[in-house]
Amino acid sequence: MDNTLIAHYIEEISGLVTSRLRTIFPAEWEIPVNLQESMQYSLMAGGKRLRPLLVIAAAESLGGSREAALPVACAVEMVHTYSLIHDDLPAMDDDDFRRGKPTNHKVFGEAMAILGGDGLLTHAFYSVVEAHRKHGVPAEAVLSIVEELSQFSGPVGMVGGQAADMEGEQGITSLEQLQYIHKHKTGDLIVFCLKAGGRIAGASAAQLEALETYGRNIGLAFQIQDDILDLVGDESKLGKKTQSDVKQQKVTYPYFIGLDESRAEMERLTAEAKQIVSAGLIVEPDRLLQIADYLLRRDH
């Protein structure tokens, strides 16, 4: 596999998404300056843009248009960003730094961090509707995307995973409990990305199922990798204190099954993800295959 090609693709999508996010609020909207700055600060704080990448790669894997996928790609990045802002708050994980920069509430204060998060979450749904308004994605497909964005990021999805994580800080006692948290806190939004990209390209039910399984697998692999990197990773690359989870006595994957077994599980999940999208249903699986390998190899 040519690593240069996928690195170039990732950079291209990341640039496109970042550029679009910079003007995500209509210019004529009168948004209070502090609120606008709070939202833009975190949107531009240098994330990997992994979730937008997955939306666009899924759409393109079925011959869908990158332009049509872009509003949904931006929506999922807004949801991801809001979740980071709220997770970092003193009442939650109480983090002062993220990706080497002061967290939102350290810069704008807690009130504006809460409101900035609320604003990004709310505006994500506006952005989804643009797929229909500006790019002609059928209304039925866009409604399904709205429904799934709500479900996968809401009380039975990401918010539920975060709530279970907060409760679990009093003691995660089983791998099953940890898997529940990983599945919902991180995995659900990744599954959403794949399905949404598929819907934009007019995927069949069978194609959506293949994309969902691929997403479920790489989502869990991604989270196990996070657990591993947090344990053994290089501080400068992660942009936050390593072993922070250990110090806070947070229980992670390697804690339950060991480092080697965690790595093996991650590789097994990735191989299965690749096998599923290579089975014939997905017309152009190359990017999805490359992304699965790329995530396996990442060091931050």
Add this chain to the structure above:
Amino acid sequence: MDNTLIAHYIEEISGLVTSRLRTIFPAEWEIPVNLQESMQYSLMAGGKRLRPLLVIAAAESLGGSREAALPVACAVEMVHTYSLIHDDLPAMDDDDFRRGKPTNHKVFGEAMAILGGDGLLTHAFYSVVEAHRKHGVPAEAVLSIVEELSQFSGPVGMVGGQAADMEGEQGITSLEQLQYIHKHKTGDLIVFCLKAGGRIAGASAAQLEALETYGRNIGLAFQIQDDILDLVGDESKLGKKTQSDVKQQKVTYPYFIGLDESRAEMERLTAEAKQIVSAGLIVEPDRLLQIADYLLRRDH
């Protein structure tokens, strides 16, 4: 006008909405217990259900179905409830009581209050889509409702109004500034209710405009009334300390134009609202007329 009739209508709708909100999350969803309890606590904390009432009354004023309007009515109540939970947080207004009960974070802690609010906001959009899924409201109309719920409750709407209010605590120096806050913090979501109800009933552009103007007027009248009641109201009826805004040196409508002038302005706005929906475009305006009068007379 027969007061008994509108009181009965309000009670009927309130009961319907409360009953539906009790089971608003699909029974098969595995939501962490604390999160579920946090959301239900505030949903059931005894609000007036004014916003759902407006959605349903607007739909019925154009011959729309109450059942079809119910998912959107519940959505707007979830958005309103989340905004109260977040506004009450220590980093925001720092309120210990609302409607005579401990605020969400006093019962469930700050983390679960933040997540409960996030969960309600997110799930509101799921509920909107049910208008299409379960009641056959056309996908195009429901997409417009999603778009407007996002716009009117987001950074250029309710969240923007709250952000301006937080900034303004360092000093509101003009009536215009106060009007901006009232318009967005309270008014926008009320306008949304009227338009959404109209869309469910298949309103024309002219009908939507009439409903919007009605909503804009009663929304501002409602907020001026809140300012007045806060100054002169009876503590037991409001369920929170009166004159709290004065003590916190919060600047309100009567502060700028006096109590009498505030009352006159409120009556003028209400009269204009009633005139607009009586002009022929709205097929059955009776409920909207009664609601405008009811809001003018309320003492809590």
